Amino acid sequence: MNQDNTKKGKLLVFSAPSGSGKTTLLNHLIHEIPTIGFSISATSRAPRGNETDGKEYHFISLEEFKRRVANDEFLEWEEVYEGTCYGTLKSEVERLQNKGVHVAFDVDVVGGSNIKKYYGDKALSIFIQAPSIEVLRQRLIGRGTDTMESIEKRIAKADWETRFAEGKFDITIINDDLEKAKQDIFRVVMDFIAKA
Numbered sequence: 365m366n367q368d369n370t371k372k373g374k375l376l377v378f379s380a381p382s383g384s385g386k387t388t389l390l391n392h393l394i395h396e397i398p399t400i401g402f403s404i405s406a407t408s409r410a411p412r413g414n415e416t417d418g419k420e421y422h423f424i425s426l427e428e429f430k431r432r433v434a435n436d437e438f439l440e441w442e443e444v445y446e447g448t449c450y451g452t453l454k455s456e457v458e459r460l461q462n463k464g465v466h467v468a469f470d471v472d473v474v475g476g477s478n479i480k481k482y483y484g485d486k487a488l489s490i491f492i493q494a495p496s497i498e499v500l501r502q503r504l505i506g507r508g509t510d511t512m513e514s515i516e517k518r519i520a521k522a523d524w525e526t527r528f529a530e531g532k533f534d535i536t537i538i539n540d541d542l543e544k545a546k547q548d549i550f551r552v553v554m555d556f557i558a559k560a
Contacts, residue, residue, distance in 0.1 A: 373466040374557050375483050376400065379476030379529065380492035381522030383503040385539040389492060390470055392546050393553060400553075401465035403456050406432070406441075408449045412509050422453065440471070440478040445517070450475065466557060473525040477532040488556040490549065491533040493526060495540035 380386035394400050404418065408426040417423045424432070429449045433441055441451025452469060460467045469479055473491065480489040494500040500522055504515045529536070535552055539545040 372461050373399070373401075373464060375479070375487035376466060376468045376553060376556070377476045377479050377487050377489040377533075378468065378470050378492065379473045379489070379525075379533065380539075381473075381494065381500060381525045382518045383500045383507070383522070384492045384494045385503075385542065385545065386470060386492045388542070389537075389539065389545055389549050390468060393549055394468065396550055397466075397553065397557075399465050399557075400468050401460040401463060403452060403460060403467050403469045405456075405469075405471060406438075406451050406453055408447070422456075439482065440475045442472055442474045444472055444521075452479065473529045473532070477529075480532070480534075488553065489533040489535075490552065491529045491536045492545070493529075493536055493538050494522075495538055497523060499540075 378386055378390050390402070394402055404420070404422055406422040406424055406429065408424060408429040411417070411420075411423055415421065415423075426447060426449065429441075429451070432438060432453070433451070437453055437455065438451040439454050439457055441449060443449050450472060452471060452475065457467055469476070471479065476489055476491070480487050494503065497519060501515065501519055504510060504518055510518070537545055537548050537552075
């Protein structure tokens, strides 16, 4: 049993409101622990900035997304904003598990709680939170990739996500000091990986 778990790798679920630093923390973790593979989510939204299909996301049309939902090809999915869907393809998880690496998911809070429910103790779920809504607003403005209207929608969603996440994740890390947050996540993940 333990050998099978080791072979398949552990499941690491990361969720956070947009602008909380989740991607930065996850990229650091993947760099520090080379046995972690990143599960690339699918989305029906258009690429932003320098995003590349198959790297940050699998970019597919809304129609294709809905077809794959109907074919039960997603582990989880969510219409995050009207007409904009995100989800985790089962084939992506299988691809990584077949390599024998630990699978890291970067998903919204609903998706994260659904993956945690699906896998139970086989998955570690981590919620990353900005120190405050105002800090989050400044981070999103600083990105320079969204309109103010889009940022305000993200802020409203972040407030809802933070309340939704309470009690649904194994651990919450407040990213008010990036270096400390990196250390905290590394320690928590290494402890989880080391468990039989």
